[in-house]
Amino acid sequence: MRFGLVAGEPSGDLLGAGLIRALAERVPDAVFEGVAGPAMVEAGCDPWEDSDVLEVFGLVEPIKHLPGLLKLRRSLAKRWIDSPPDVFIGIDAPDFNLGLERRLRKAGIRTAHYVSPTVWAWREGRVRTIREAADCVLCILPFEKAFYEKHGVQAEFVGHPKASVAPEFIDVDGSRRELGIGGDGPVVAVLPGSRRSEVARLGPLFAQAAALLRERYPSIQFVTPVASERLRPAIEQHLADAGVAAAFTLTDGQSQLAMCSADVVLLASGTAALESALLQRPTVAAYKVAAMTAFIVRAFGLLKVENVTMPNQLTDPPLVPEFIQGDARPDALAGAVAELIDSPERRAVISERFAKLRAELALDADLRAAETVLSLAKQ
Numbered sequence: 302m303r304f305g306l307v308a309g310e311p312s313g314d315l316l317g318a319g320l321i322r323a324l325a326e327r328v329p330d331a332v333f334e335g336v337a338g339p340a341m342v343e344a345g346c347d348p349w350e351d352s353d354v355l356e357v358f359g360l361v362e363p364i365k366h367l368p369g370l371l372k373l374r375r376s377l378a379k380r381w382i383d384s385p386p387d388v389f390i391g392i393d394a395p396d397f398n399l400g401l402e403r404r405l406r407k408a409g410i411r412t413a414h415y416v417s418p419t420v421w422a423w424r425e426g427r428v429r430t431i432r433e434a435a436d437c438v439l440c441i442l443p444f445e446k447a448f449y450e451k452h453g454v455q456a457e458f459v460g461h462p463k464a465s466v467a468p469e470f471i472d473v474d475g476s477r478r479e480l481g482i483g484g485d486g487p488v489v490a491v492l493p494g495s496r497r498s499e500v501a502r503l504g505p506l507f508a509q510a511a512a513l514l515r516e517r518y519p520s521i522q523f524v525t526p527v528a529s530e531r532l533r534p535a536i537e538q539h540l541a542d543a544g545v546a547a548a549f550t551l552t553d554g555q556s557q558l559a560m561c562s563a564d565v566v567l568l569a570s571g572t573a574a575l576e577s578a579l580l581q582r583p584t585v586a587a588y589k590v591a592a593m594t595a596f597i598v599r600a601f602g603l604l605k606v607e608n609v610t611m612p613n614q615l616t617d618p619p620l621v622p623e624f625i626q627g628d629a630r631p632d633a634l635a636g637a638v639a640e641l642i643d644s645p646e647r648r649a650v651i652s653e654r655f656a657k658l659r660a661e662l663a664l665d666a667d668l669r670a671a672e673t674v675l676s677l678a679k680q
Contacts, residue, residue: 302328302678305386305410306346307336307377307401309355309394311495311528312572314338316415317392319462321345323671334386335377349377355394370397378404385410387678391435392416395427402434411677415439415670417449417456428452436677439670442615443661457673460664467579467659468561476562480550486520487642490563490582491549492556492573493536495528499569500535502589507567508543509631510638515548517639523549524563526556564648565641567634570610570623578612579659581652584621585637586610587629615658620651 304324308317318340321333325345333345338352350373378401381389388411391398395418402412414435420428431438431454438456440446449456482488491511493504511523523545527533533551540546552559556573557580560566566577570586577584588609613619622637624630641648 302330303332303334303386304674305335305377305381305389305405306333306341306392307355307390307394307398308338308341308352308392309336309397310352311338311340313393313416314340314352316462317341317346317390318344319667320390320392320415320670320674323667324674327671327675336373349380355397374401377401381405381410382408387411388413388674390415390674395431399427399430399434403430406434406436411436411680413437413439413674413677416441417445420448428454436680437673439673441662441666442611444614457669458664459669459673460666461575461579461662462666463576464579464659464662465665465667467557467576467663469656469659471561471581473562476558479558480524480552480555480562482522482524482550482562484520484522486522487518487564488522488524488562489514489638489642490559490566490568490577491523491525492528492559492566492568493525493539494569494571495532495573497532497535499571500532500539503569503587503629504536504539505542506587506589506629506631506634508539508545510567510634511540511545511548512543513631513635514638515545517635518642521548524552524559525549526552526554526559528554528556565638567638570625572611574621575611578615578621578655579662581655581659583641583648583651584612585624585634585641586621587624587634589626589629612655612658615661616654620654 306317308314321344324331334347336350336352337346337348342348389405390413391402393416406412412435417438417440418427438449440456440458441461443458446456446458491507493500493507514521540549560577560580560582563582566582566584568574568586570588574586610621610623612621624633
């Protein structure tokens with residue numbers, strides 16, 4: 302069997318790697334090919350292109366990359382139509398993958414889309430495109446399956462891969478020892494994002510918030526897992542400009558270890574927010590997009606939910622303070638983190654609810670996703 306895959310950004314790369322390993326266990330001679338990151342390559346995917354090329358997001362930001370992206374999509378479509386895989390799996394990156402899936406499906410190739418776009422939150426009209434593009438949507442959140450069934454789209458809830466690997470018990474002290482973090486002061490994990498644009502917008506704000514927190518808690522320590530080496534110079538510059546570099550421990554990746562070491566996590570709203578919740582960490586989230594993107598979203602009423610941070614879609618009441626666009630200010634972020642630092646009781650309540658969320662989502666997603674893909678191949 303042959304499987305075509307296209308993944309965007311590091312989170313999609315990890316999802317793809319888990320799926321590849323699960324498929325390979327069931328089909329040992331399977332061939333995997335497409336747009337892949339290092340984790341997928343290590344799992345056995347032949348990389349036609351690096352997943353870095355898809356690390357653009359928003360409504361306006363991708364415009365300057367559009368000619369290259371369209372050329373890549375045409376090239377992939379032709380290559381797979383000329384030599385069809387048994388199933389094509391588009392992993393996240395919906396603005397790129399859905400168009401590719403639609404072309405491949407029209408050519409008779411079975412298609413799956415792994416990770417539902419947030420059509421239930423904004424740009425709901427995209428569900429029509431998904432209906433045309435995907436034979437099946439592999440959902441990682443429990444309420445998504447019912448949403449798609451209402452719109453006539455086949456979908457399977459497979460659980461969340463990170464929930465299956467998240468530890469049930471968090472060894473905070475052990476994590477700090479492994480990172481070389483000592484002392485009795487509070488520890489805050491700071492994750493400004495995995496994309497250059499995220500780090501550019503949020504990195505300075507997070508560093509300035511850290512400076513305010515250090516004034517309040519002189520013994521506070523921070524840890525930042527650097528998502529990729531190309532982001533390190535910008536992060537280091539932000540910390541130096543804010544005068545807090547000495548209070549930070551920077552790691553190469555190891556986001557789970559960094560979050561496990563923390564009393565509170567401050568992060569860019571996205572995949573990391575749910576990972577932090579699955580690790581039972583009290584969390585504060587922020588997000589900023591280009592001003593024009595924000596204007597379009599507001600002007601056309603594209604956002605359909607009150608809270609955008611993923612854990613807040615899964616718990617009632619929402620437990621993650623979130624600061625979006627102009628609300629993402631250093632003083633506001635520092636204040637929200639300080640409230641959690643100063644309330645061990647509140648942190649305990651949040652951790653307990655997040656532990657229940659982990660159990661609800663830990664369904665062995667790699668296995669369930671692989672089984673769904675194989676059923677498509679047999680059809």
